[in-house]
Amino acid sequence: MFEHVTPYAGDPILGLMDKFAGDPRGDIKVNLGVGVYYTEDGKLPVLECVKTAEGRIANPPRPRGYLPMDGLAGYKKACQELLFGKDSQVGKDGRVATIATLGGSGALKVGADFIHEWFPNAKCYVSDPTWGNHISIFEGAGLEVGKYPYYDGATIGVKFDEMCAFLNTLNENDVVLLHPCCHNPTGVDLSNEQWDSVLDIIKDKKLIPFMDIAYQGFGDDMDGDAYAIRLAVEKGLSVFVSNSFSKNLSLYGERVGGLSVVAPTKEEADVVLGQLKFTVRRIYSSPPSHGNAVVDTVMNDDELFNQWVGEVYEMRDRIRQMRQKLQDVLTEKLPERDFSYFTKQRGMFSFTGLTAPQVIRLRDEFAIYMVENGRMCVAGLNNANVEYVANSMAEVLK
Numbered sequence: 001m002f003e004h005v006t007p008y009a010g011d012p013i014l015g016l017m018d019k020f021a022g023d024p025r026g027d028i029k030v031n032l033g034v035g036v037y038y039t040e041d042g043k044l045p046v047l048e049c050v051k052t053a054e055g056r057i058a059n060p061p062r063p064r065g066y067l068p069m070d071g072l073a074g075y076k077k078a079c080q081e082l083l084f085g086k087d088s089q090v091g092k093d094g095r096v097a098t099i100a101t102l103g104g105s106g107a108l109k110v111g112a113d114f115i116h117e118w119f120p121n122a123k124c125y126v127s128d129p130t131w132g133n134h135i136s137i138f139e140g141a142g143l144e145v146g147k148y149p150y151y152d153g154a155t156i157g158v159k160f161d162e163m164c165a166f167l168n169t170l171n172e173n174d175v176v177l178l179h180p181c182c183h184n185p186t187g188v189d190l191s192n193e194q195w196d197s198v199l200d201i202i203k204d205k206k207l208i209p210f211m212d213i214a215y216q217g218f219g220d221d222m223d224g225d226a227y228a229i230r231l232a233v234e235k236g237l238s239v240f241v242s243n244s245f246s247k248n249l250s251l252y253g254e255r256v257g258g259l260s261v262v263a264p265t266k267e268e269a270d271v272v273l274g275q276l277k278f279t280v281r282r283i284y285s286s287p288p289s290h291g292n293a294v295v296d297t298v299m300n301d302d303e304l305f306n307q308w309v310g311e312v313y314e315m316r317d318r319i320r321q322m323r324q325k326l327q328d329v330l331t332e333k334l335p336e337r338d339f340s341y342f343t344k345q346r347g348m349f350s351f352t353g354l355t356a357p358q359v360i361r362l363r364d365e366f367a368i369y370m371v372e373n374g375r376m377c378v379a380g381l382n383n384a385n386v387e388y389v390a391n392s393m394a395e396v397l398k
């Protein structure tokens with residue numbers, strides 16, 4: 001019956017979790033693979049604001065009925081305020097259709113299905129390189145996926161002129177999938193001036209910008225990291241935005257994300273919302289109640305919200321410290337090499353430039369796990385393992 005089904009090769013990122021868990025070298029193994037934030041003690045944190053919110057949600061115990069297909073109103077309000085600003089005009093005008101989704105992944109899936117249905121000739125273009133699941137999700141939705149020039153390994157920067165030239169060759173309603181901040185896997189972001197030029201091209205060519213923000217707060221700050229999103233709105237673009245609370249609320253397994261679509265009018269936003277709800281119904285019907293309740297509670301209580309922002313910035317700052325520490329130790333060991341990319345890059349990831357064989361050596365000989373494209377999740381570093389990681393990297397780089 002299923003003889004024709006091909007075996008699943010496994011996911012280059014999530015597959016690392018199983019390999020790491022099964023690695024018996026418990027005393028030395030270091031997980032720099034999956035984009036998860038670990039504390040200085042190497043633990044996955046439960047944020048204080050989440051603990052308080054869960055205490056409130058648990059007492060008195062609540063029934064677990066179905067949520068609306070688009071999620072809790074407070075959850076949707078929180079997404080819109082984070083992305084577009086607390087009292088954004090676009091929010092006040094009712095021009096944003098927002099739904100709660102099964103993580104950022106679910107937001108990308110619902111958005112991709114919606115686009116394929118209502119813009120059937122649209123092709124999707126992702127940065128080269130990008131988070132691998134971008135390609136899988138959009139191809140799975142039936143879109144043809146191409147790549148626009150992005151990362152420049154020679155300068156540890158962006159191939160900006162090539163990127164703009166390529167975007168100028170695209171057709172009306174083609175989708176451009178963008179990382180507003182903390183680019184995955186490179187950690188290299190566009191400058192504000194570069195965003196201005198890119199969004200002007202997108203407007204001029206009538207392309208569809210799809211912004212995937214999964215690390216808001218890990219770059220500059222909550223508002224700075226949403227700069228590109230708000231600039232797109234300012235330019236009058238109809239923009240798709242997928243967001244995730246997995247990392248900045250440390251709620252990975254609760255599957256909390258959102259999809260927002262900015263429309264030219266409230267009437268169009270309302271119609272889009274209806275079709276997004278229908279798309280949700282056809283995939284998973286409704287979002288998870290616990291995650292919705294936690295986000296709603298944290299984001300709509302001023303004290304908890306401010307506590308949350310502080311906790312995110314603590315995570316951001318610890319990652320920055322680890323970037324600096326690794327850069328310093330490696331520079332000391334291999335002074336002839338330039339490791340300044342560690343502190344130039346932003347967010348959770350660093351694109352180390354290590355080749356696949358070097359990454360495999362790190363894993364096999366030193367029990368250090370990174371993604372084979374050379375991506376390191378800097379949040380897995382701490383003061384106890386950073387010297388070991390630096391020494392091991394120096395070995396494979398020799």
Ligand SMILES: Cc1[nH+]cc(COP(=O)(O)O)c(/C=N/[C@@H](CC(=O)O)C(=O)O)c1O
Pocket residue numbers: 013014033034035036102103104105106131133184212213214243244245246252256257
């Ligand atoms: C850019 C980006 N967008 C969306 C997601 C999905 O997040 P969700 O948990 O569905 O809300 C991730 C997750 N990235 C990390 C984990 C993974 O690959 O799923 C990663 O890159 O390691 C991203 O890095």
